[in-house]
Amino acid sequence: MKNLVKILGLGLILVANFALACDACKLQQPKLTQGFTHGTGPDSKWDWVIVAVIALITIYTLIYSIKYIAKPGEKNKNHIKHSILN
Incomplete structure (x- = not known):
């Protein structure tokens, strides 16, 4: 590791x-x-719009990936994640 x-x-x-x-x-x-x-x-204002949209999408996916890694919400004891976590 x-x-x-x-x-x-x-x-x-x-x-x-x-x-x-x-x-x-x-x-x-x-x-x-x-x-x-x-x-x-950037050559135009549209370049800044594209960068802003990509930044928002990246932040959104980062937040949700951390959220679902921390608390995936699966309660079933036979779920495959328990074989990894235990």
């Missing part, structure tokens, strides 16, 4: 290093996204 955490942590660090913007891209970005992405920034 500890090895898996180390591998995931290393992978996250590597992805973060490659995902951050370079100096040339930082100058082309709007203030809100400066330093986070490569390229020029």
